[in-house]
Amino acid sequence: MPKSQATTDLDQMVEEMRMLVPAGDDADKVAQLAALEKLQASAAAAIARVSTEFLESQRDRQRDLGVPSHRRGRDTADQIALARRISPSQASRDLKFARALRDDLPVTADLLAAGEISERVARAVHRETDHLSADQRSAIDREVARRLPGLSVKEASAAAKRAAYQADPASAVKRAAKAAKDRRVWTKPAPDTMCTVTALLTAAQGIAVWATLRRDAQALIASGAAGDRTLDQVMADLFVERLTGQSVASAVPVEIHLVMTLAMLFGAQPDGAAYGQGVETDPDGAAWLEGYGPIPAAVARAAIAGVPDLLGPTPQELDRGQAWIRRLFVDPATGQLISADKRRRRFDGAVRRFINLRDRVCRMPFCDAPIRDHDHLVPYRDGGETSVDNGAGVCQRFNQIKNLPGWTTEVIHGAAEADAPPGEHPHTIRITTPTGAVYYSTAPPVPGTRPARPKPPTSTVDVQFPSGLRLAS
Known part of the structure; x- marks a missing residue:
C-alpha cells in the first residue's frame, strides 16, 4: 500500500x-x-x-x-x-x-x-x-x-x-x-553452554539463601575441603547439591533432549556420503538442546557419553553412553525436519514432539515465548489436516489473537514472495494482520546442516537421556 x-x-x-x-x-x-x-x-x-x-x-x-x-x-x-x-x-x-x-x-x-x-x-x-x-x-x-x-x-x-x-x-x-505470592523460579540460557537459575523470593528469604551459601562455602574453603575451587564455584556447587539432594554437584541425574545430525554424533556423514551430496552436515556444528538452545557438538557428544569434563569423549566413551536414538528425516534441500501422520484432531504423540523440535519457540515473528499450543494453521473445522505441515508451535497469546477478525495464517512453500529460492521447501507461514501487513515465519533448519540440492535424505537423531545417565558439571 x-x-x-x-x-x-x-x-x-x-x-x-x-x-x-x-x-x-x-x-x-x-x-x-x-x-x-x-x-x-x-x-x-x-x-x-x-x-x-x-x-x-x-x-x-x-x-x-x-x-x-x-x-x-x-x-x-x-x-x-x-x-x-x-x-x-x-x-x-x-x-x-x-x-x-x-x-x-x-x-x-x-x-x-x-x-x-x-x-x-x-x-x-x-x-x-x-x-x-x-x-x-x-x-x-x-x-x-x-x-x-x-x-x-x-x-x-x-x-x-x-x-x-x-x-x-x-x-x-x-x-x-x-x-510474596508471586515467588517463583525460572531458567534462562547463558553464554558458553551455561544456564542461569533465578528465584524471585522475599527480601528476607533471598538474603538468607545467599548468606547461608556464602557462610558454608567459606567454611569449606577454610577446612581445605574445597580443593582449588573459588568461593563462587563452591557456592554454586552447594546450591546444586542442596536443591537436588545429591552428595556432589556432578551427580545430578538428568533427562534432556538433543537434536543433532548423525555426523555430529559419529563424526562422519551418514551412510558414508561425501560432502556435496544432499544436505551437508558439520560434525563440529551446533546441536540443539531443548529448553536451552544451540550448544557445540563436542559438548553434546560429551553429554551423551557422560564424561566429567564435557570435552572430547573418545569413541569408546560414546559407545558406553546410555542414549535412546530416534531417527527423524530431513528434507534434502533445506535441512529441515519433515512430515508425519495427518488424520487427527489433536496434535499429540510423535506429531506434537515433531512440531516442538522443528519450531523450537513460538512461530510468530519476533516472539521468543515457549511453545504452549499446537495450532492448525488452516482450522480443523475448515478441513485443515492435523499434520506437521499444517501445524505450528505457538504461544497461547498468538493462538488466541490469530482467530480475531482480519487475521489470516497460511502455509506456503518456496514462494517467491517469501524470498525462498526455487526448488527449496522450508516450512514457511504467511501471516496477514487486519491492516494488511504481511509477515513470514520460516522454521529454522536442523542445527549443523547446510541446504544443498536435493539428494537422498539423511537423518538426524533425537537423543533422549535416561534418568540414570549422570551429566558432570
Whole structure:
C-alpha cells in the first residue's frame, strides 16, 4: 500500500541517520552523542503516541465489525510487535507504558518528547507509580517530574517510589504481601553452554539463601575441603547439591533432549556420503538442546557419553553412553525436519514432539515465548489436516489473537514472495494482520546442516537421556 507523507518523512530521517558522519572534533562528537540521545528519547515518546492512537482506531474498527467490547483491542499489541520487531509481551508492556504517559504522566511525557529525560527514566516513574490511582499518579507526576532531568535512573526510581509510599502507604504494604505470592523460579540460557537459575523470593528469604551459601562455602574453603575451587564455584556447587539432594554437584541425574545430525554424533556423514551430496552436515556444528538452545557438538557428544569434563569423549566413551536414538528425516534441500501422520484432531504423540523440535519457540515473528499450543494453521473445522505441515508451535497469546477478525495464517512453500529460492521447501507461514501487513515465519533448519540440492535424505537423531545417565558439571 502507498505510504503517507508522514511515513515517507520518517523513512528519510532514518536514511539521514544511516548516512550520519561523525564530527571531526571530539567536542562535536560529544555534542552529536547528546543530540542523538535526545532524538532517541523523542522517538520513544513518538512511538508511545502513535501506539495509543493505533489502539483507539483499532478499537473503533472492531466495534464497527461487531466485536464484543471485552475483545476489542486484544490484538493491537501483537500488530505493534510485528511492526516494531519485538515480542508481543514486550509490546504489551510498551503499550501500557504509552497509555500511562498519555493519561496519567503528561509532564513526564512532555519531558521525554523534548529529549530532556531518557526512556529509562520515564519507565522508572511509570513502574513505581503503576499501582496508584490516576489522580495519585498525576499528582506525583507534577511533583517529581520537574526534578527528573537531573536524576539518574536509580535516583528517579527512588524519588517516584518515595512519593508513592507517601501517597498511599497502605497500598505499599498490600503490594508487598501480593508480591510474596508471586515467588517463583525460572531458567534462562547463558553464554558458553551455561544456564542461569533465578528465584524471585522475599527480601528476607533471598538474603538468607545467599548468606547461608556464602557462610558454608567459606567454611569449606577454610577446612581445605574445597580443593582449588573459588568461593563462587563452591557456592554454586552447594546450591546444586542442596536443591537436588545429591552428595556432589556432578551427580545430578538428568533427562534432556538433543537434536543433532548423525555426523555430529559419529563424526562422519551418514551412510558414508561425501560432502556435496544432499544436505551437508558439520560434525563440529551446533546441536540443539531443548529448553536451552544451540550448544557445540563436542559438548553434546560429551553429554551423551557422560564424561566429567564435557570435552572430547573418545569413541569408546560414546559407545558406553546410555542414549535412546530416534531417527527423524530431513528434507534434502533445506535441512529441515519433515512430515508425519495427518488424520487427527489433536496434535499429540510423535506429531506434537515433531512440531516442538522443528519450531523450537513460538512461530510468530519476533516472539521468543515457549511453545504452549499446537495450532492448525488452516482450522480443523475448515478441513485443515492435523499434520506437521499444517501445524505450528505457538504461544497461547498468538493462538488466541490469530482467530480475531482480519487475521489470516497460511502455509506456503518456496514462494517467491517469501524470498525462498526455487526448488527449496522450508516450512514457511504467511501471516496477514487486519491492516494488511504481511509477515513470514520460516522454521529454522536442523542445527549443523547446510541446504544443498536435493539428494537422498539423511537423518538426524533425537537423543533422549535416561534418568540414570549422570551429566558432570
